[in-house]
Amino acid sequence: MPKGEHDQFEPVILGFTCNWCSYRAADLAGTARVKYPPNVRLVRLMCSGRLDPTFVLRALADGADAVLITGCHPGECHYLEQNYKALRRWLLLRRVLRQMGVEPERIRLVWASAAEGAKLAEMITAMVEEIRTLGPLRRPILPVPAPHVPAPGEPILAEAAR
Numbered sequence: 001m002p003k004g005e006h007d008q009f010e011p012v013i014l015g016f017t018c019n020w021c022s023y024r025a026a027d028l029a030g031t032a033r034v035k036y037p038p039n040v041r042l043v044r045l046m047c048s049g050r051l052d053p054t055f056v057l058r059a060l061a062d063g064a065d066a067v068l069i070t071g072c073h074p075g076e077c078h079y080l081e082q083n084y085k086a087l088r089r090w091l092l093l094r095r096v097l098r099q100m101g102v103e104p105e106r107i108r109l110v111w112a113s114a115a116e117g118a119k120l121a122e123m124i125t126a127m128v129e130e131i132r133t134l135g136p137l138r139r140p141i142l143p144v145p146a147p148h149v150p151a152p153g154e155p156i157l158a159e160a161a162r
């Protein structure tokens, strides 16, 4: 691709953050006035293990050019080993994207503790530049069904029977 082709392109990146670490790291970066590009919209989850893979596919199908997944460092998850679950999902999602003809670099996993605001800002800045180089995500991505949210009182096993 010719140099500078996407110079004017401002990528939209959805960032899923863990309440206990990366969300606080982003907050720390803000209070310490460490600057990072405003291209990332952060969504707070209680843990990276809460990340349903359909959240990522849906974000890409609905307008995001890339998705950032962040969580506590391995061994430091507040819910024991849920960030390993996030790691497995990230690896799987990369393979799925590749099969769909989408650059796997469009989903990134970053570990960041609550004290690593500057590091998170640096990673976000680098990611924005990399996605800018890749250019806008070519759509359409296949439609992604919304995750099923059980109604109050609905037996959990009903979902498994689907």
Ligand code: FES
Pocket: 018, 019, 020, 021, 046, 047, 048, 049, 070, 071, 072, 076, 077, 078, 079, 082, 083
């Ligand atoms: Fe942060 Fe699990 S509590 S990744």
